[in-house]
Amino acid sequence: MQTITHFINGRQDKGAADRTQPVFNPATGQAEKEVILATVGDVDEAVAAARAAFPEWSKTPPLRRARILDRFKMMIWDRMDELAAAVTAEHGKTFDDAKGEVTRALEVVEFATGAPTFLKSEFSENVGTGVDSFNVRQALGVVAGITPFNFPAMVPMWMFPVALACGNTFVLKPSERDPSASLLIADWLKEAGLPDGVFNVVQGDKVAVDALLEHPNVKAISFVGSTPIAKYIYTTGTANGKRVQALGGAKNHMVIMPDADMDMAANALMGAAYGSAGERCMAVSVAVPVGEATADALIGKLKPMIEKLKVGPGMDADSEMGPLVTRAHLDKVRSYIDAGVSQGATLVVDGRDYKVDKQGYEEGFFLGASLFDNVTSDMSIYRDEIFGPVLSVVRRDSYQDAVDLIHGHQYANGTAIFTRDGDTARAFQQDIEVGMVGVNV
Structure with a gap:
């Protein structure tokens, strides 16, 4: 060795x-x-x-x-x-x-x-x-x-x-x-x-x-x-x-306004939430759609994309997401998914039972991508930095509600907004009290 x-x-x-x-x-x-x-x-x-x-x-x-x-x-x-x-x-x-x-x-x-x-x-x-x-x-x-x-x-x-x-x-x-x-x-x-x-x-x-x-x-x-x-x-x-x-830690939010390009937002979330298996401080782990119709449309876009995400060994050319770093970290992330279910969030896509059917990799530290809907701000999957491939959707009724949600969290590393409205984009970068701000129009 x-x-x-x-x-x-x-x-x-x-x-x-x-x-x-x-x-x-x-x-x-x-x-x-x-x-x-x-x-x-x-x-x-x-x-x-x-x-x-x-x-x-x-x-x-x-x-x-x-x-x-x-x-x-x-x-x-x-x-x-x-x-x-x-x-x-x-x-x-x-x-x-x-x-x-x-x-x-x-x-x-x-x-x-x-x-x-x-x-x-x-x-x-x-x-x-x-x-x-x-x-x-x-x-x-x-x-x-x-x-x-x-x-x-x-x-x-x-x-x-x-x-x-x-x-x-x-x-x-x-x-x-x-x-x-x-x-x-x-x-x-x-x-x-x-x-x-x-x-x-x-x-x-x-x-x-x-x-x-x-x-x-x-x-x-x-x-x-x-x-x-x-x-x-x-x-x-x-x-x-x-x-x-x-x-230190982070919990990064992405706000999706009703006028956003939903395909653009969903594609960005796939990379931001599940790239590097979510093990990065700039991972977006919270999506904040404004309005019920926006949330439903976003979930409708994300669910099939997540279900098709190819998880496998990092050196395989067709792998889109690799394993987690250790067995202990895998167990920790899985425990957060368990907690989200027990606390009442809706598990739209469950990555806990993902299997890599390739010889030699049966014992790898693999976890499929997971998606939660109807997450509330008192749940541990929202409060804590999970550092894994888990995306939480927290629905909000208005732009100001979304901003208040972000300001109420203990972590503020980065945030982003998707909108077609220039005034909203400009207001967001001035209103938000987070170190790094991404504006997507």
């Missing part, structure tokens, strides 16, 4: 190797690899390597740093299929979804290659008598990223390319559920010319997370994951004097 290690000071490193965890292929349900879980000592070693590399790296001209990242970018373009296949093998998402993830990741790397421009400082002459003012942008030092399972290539690349471009050194703690992508990234950065110690990877669980949060030489932490853990990361990190950015 392949063992996935840490990457410290320019090489793969087993560290203490006194604890391991199985890594599953979600399509087969079999443990095909194991990952070493870091000790506090392993984290100390990674941080020490990053700290030792910092003085030289921070003094490296931004243009040279950008050239290394540019070589890294081109390597990913050339080897995109290899990285995407590694993501699919451990996460389960379809190969096309995985390639889309890598493409999005590359956009950040490409942005980071612009460091020579965005690191330019400002100069103000004569701010006072005989006084000029200028600023100098200086790197923080060792920074760390703690990333989730759902985008093992993209989310780390939200973080480290810009950190490296700005002269920081980096320690990545990826998800232990799908860790292989992190080693590919580390190997390719080294091949692109990144000096040893500038980028390090520690595999692990809460032991590694706490060690990073408490380490005096880690200056900043970036995190993406669930809201309870995000709060813990923020509270613990800031208590230890670190800069912290922590992105």
Whole structure:
């Protein structure tokens, strides 16, 4: 069985190797690899390597740093299929979804290659008598990223390319559920010319997370994951004097107005709700049709489309949705469907008994797409972030009712509206108190 290690000071490193965890292929349900879980000592070693590399790296001209990242970018373009296949093998998402993830990741790397421009400082002459003012942008030092399972290539690349471009050194703690992508990234950065110690990877669980949060030489932490853990990361990190950015959970609503193009809305919902098996923070998990006729028309469009959705192994070209990441997560999502039924929602399409009739995949973590109607705001399938292929339809009588529903939810990551009316579209983007707004007319 392949063992996935840490990457410290320019090489793969087993560290203490006194604890391991199985890594599953979600399509087969079999443990095909194991990952070493870091000790506090392993984290100390990674941080020490990053700290030792910092003085030289921070003094490296931004243009040279950008050239290394540019070589890294081109390597990913050339080897995109290899990285995407590694993501699919451990996460389960379809190969096309995985390639889309890598493409999005590359956009950040490409942005980071612009460091020579965005690191330019400002100069103000004569701010006072005989006084000029200028600023100098200086790197923080060792920074760390703690990333989730759902985008093992993209989310780390939200973080480290810009950190490296700005002269920081980096320690990545990826998800232990799908860790292989992190080693590919580390190997390719080294091949692109990144000096040893500038980028390090520690595999692990809460032991590694706490060690990073408490380490005096880690200056900043970036995190993406669930809201309870995000709060813990923020509270613990800031208590230890670190800069912290922590992105938590989401429950994204799509409003469908009576004048909307129903085919357009239904097609968009299929991708937004069931792409990557719903395991993404920007998944639309709540459809809000305005008016009973709108709701009935939407359900009529969605039901046959969902029933035809092809669920299967991510590497199969005809699969439109892959398995969930682990058996435990599969059971959790299934329990939410059970709860929706018991709490009185109408289960229009039931994905719980979906079977993949292909040899070798009988034990995979597969779940069909599910659709609920007549969901109310007090139900757990509405309140909680399910993180699976479950779409809830919450009917509302008016535009204002829909806006109030969205504002009443604890999570507000993104939202969208479908309408043919320009005034309604404009009002929505002004009225809504959500970070990201999609307008479809």
